[in-house]
Amino acid sequence: MRASASQAQDLGLPAIYLHLLAELLHNLNVDEHALLLRVGLDPSRLQSTELRVSQSQASEFVTRAIIESGExxxxxxxxxxxxxxxxxxxxxxxxxxxxxxxxxxxxxxxxxxxxxxxxxxxxxxxxxxxxxxxxxxxxxxxxxxxxxxxxxxxxxxxxxxxxxxxxxxxxxxxxxxxxxxxxxxxxxxxxxxxxxxxxxxxxxxxxxxxxxxxxxxxxxxxxxxxxxxxxxQLTEDAGFGCRVRRVIETSHPFPPKLAQVANTLFVSERTLKRRLQEEERSFQHLVDDVRLERAGELLENTSMNLSQIADALGYADAANFTRAFKRWTGVSPSQFRNERREAAAQSNQPQASATA
Structure with a gap:
């Protein structure tokens, strides 16, 4: 007898597949953006071949997609x-x-x-x-x-x-x-x-x-x-903390509340906290890890100002974001952005020809 999905390890499903499915729904005149949000997924985070969506969210999205498209x-x-x-x-x-x-x-x-x-x-x-x-x-x-x-x-x-x-x-x-x-x-x-x-x-x-x-x-x-x-990495990182992080990485709104993540993983808030403690992790530390990664991506790859980035990361204002980022990295967001841009500019400069 096979185990049920809720009893097995949740290794997630590549986010890019749900992105492709969302595009199909759009062509079928289904509001794919609204559907993703209802499932608790951030549409902007699904265009990655590396990120993974929790199996429970993927299953819910596919089920709703079939129902709403009639296909x-x-x-x-x-x-x-x-x-x-x-x-x-x-x-x-x-x-x-x-x-x-x-x-x-x-x-x-x-x-x-x-x-x-x-x-x-x-x-x-x-x-x-x-x-x-x-x-x-x-x-x-x-x-x-x-x-x-x-x-x-x-x-x-x-x-x-x-x-x-x-x-x-x-x-x-x-x-x-x-x-x-x-x-x-x-x-x-x-x-x-x-x-x-x-x-x-x-x-x-x-x-x-x-x-x-x-x-x-x-x-x-x-x-x-x-x-x-x-x-x-996928088979080694199959602990509960990785499952929680996977939900955090693709959640909308961001950052998700502990109750939202617990509900997605079909556990109580108390159980979620306990299982993270068993792995010597905490929910807030996982949220902050994802925030730091997102902050680096936004600073390096977009022209968003600090207020816009702070809002995207769930901070009340740019000052709170700046303090948190400096605590994580030792430099301010502006300094981080300038250093990355200078490094990119130098790497793109043509090498000077060797002279005899």
């Missing part, structure tokens, strides 16, 4: 929008692989980075290779959406990597064909077989040796190393 096929629609660079280091590693087989091996190994609790099992079936997707836990409403996005997305990925549709491929789905699928059938270049014993995508074995059009040996090596490090 149960959002997972298939999202699959069409999945450009490989949006998958972060894994997408780059896949793109720079030598051949399709190597690319699919990388997907199997590092899938946890993009879709936690989904595993890939490969087996031969005559002259074809079956990539079966297995979910470790019951993801509830999120599960069908994720499986649609992943299975149909793998066909899209194959097209991107090879420059043409993968011939003789197919998709298998457990269960009866849903009514909404008829509207998508003509857009999918491979057979889709429902009532199967497994959720899987199937490629002919011979195509696995096909070269990738973006192959780059050096980039492949560096991006694989990045995937390995990201996987290590």
């Amino acid at each position: 149960p096929g959002l997972g298939i629609m999202l699959a069409r929008e999945m450009k490989l660079p949006l998958h972060g280091a894994l997408g780059i590693a896949v793109m720079s692989s030598e051949n399709l087989g190597e690319a699919l091996d990388l997907v199997s190994r590092y899938l946890t980075l993009r879709a936690p609790h989904i595993r890939v099992h490969q087996h031969r079936e005559g002259d074809r290779v079956v990539f079966r997707l297995v979910c470790d836990i019951d993801l509830g409403p999120l599960q069908g959406f994720i499986l649609d996005a992943m299975l149909f997305g793998c066909i899209t990925m194959g097209n991107q990597l090879l420059g043409s549709p993968v011939r003789d491929a197919e998709i298998r789905r457990v269960g009866a064909e849903p009514g909404y699928f008829q509207r998508f059938r003509q857009q999918i270049p491979v057979p889709v077989r429902y009532e199967s014993r497994e959720d899987a995508f199937v490629f002919p074995a011979a195509i696995l040796d096909a070269p990738i059009q973006f192959s780059d040996e050096a980039l492949a090596a560096s991006s694989r190393a990045e995937c390995e490090e990201s996987l290590r």
Whole structure:
């Protein structure tokens, strides 16, 4: 019997996927901005391939998105929008692989980075290779959406990597064909077989040796190393404090109240405090860590004045923000901004030609 999502580790879902889903909702005349805010997510924080959204918030957003759009096929629609660079280091590693087989091996190994609790099992079936997707836990409403996005997305990925549709491929789905699928059938270049014993995508074995059009040996090596490090960090940073921080990082309004975060994680405020204490952390310190990161980003990458930054970070005024920033870093926000701009200007200056 599989564990429920509430009983399993919450490794989060990449924020960029919810950003893409929000764009789809906009095209379907759904107020995606208002929907994100109702779920407690900050729309401006979702355009990152690195930030992750808590599983509970992702599930709530997907469920509301399907209801408000009236489109149960959002997972298939999202699959069409999945450009490989949006998958972060894994997408780059896949793109720079030598051949399709190597690319699919990388997907199997590092899938946890993009879709936690989904595993890939490969087996031969005559002259074809079956990539079966297995979910470790019951993801509830999120599960069908994720499986649609992943299975149909793998066909899209194959097209991107090879420059043409993968011939003789197919998709298998457990269960009866849903009514909404008829509207998508003509857009999918491979057979889709429902009532199967497994959720899987199937490629002919011979195509696995096909070269990738973006192959780059050096980039492949560096991006694989990045995937390995990201996987290590994700699995090591699976404590409760990381789950709390993940909610803080993407919350609206910011900073979130302790009660808001506790509700998102389905625990009481008392339990949240106790579990953080067990890890020698505190809610306020986590909020301040995220504030410091955001402050640095806004000072370095925007022209917002100190009052605007203070407001974005939840401070009453610029003076309070300045005092806090100086306490964290030892320098004022203005000094930090000037130093970063001077360093950037120097690094962009052309090197003087060497003279004989």
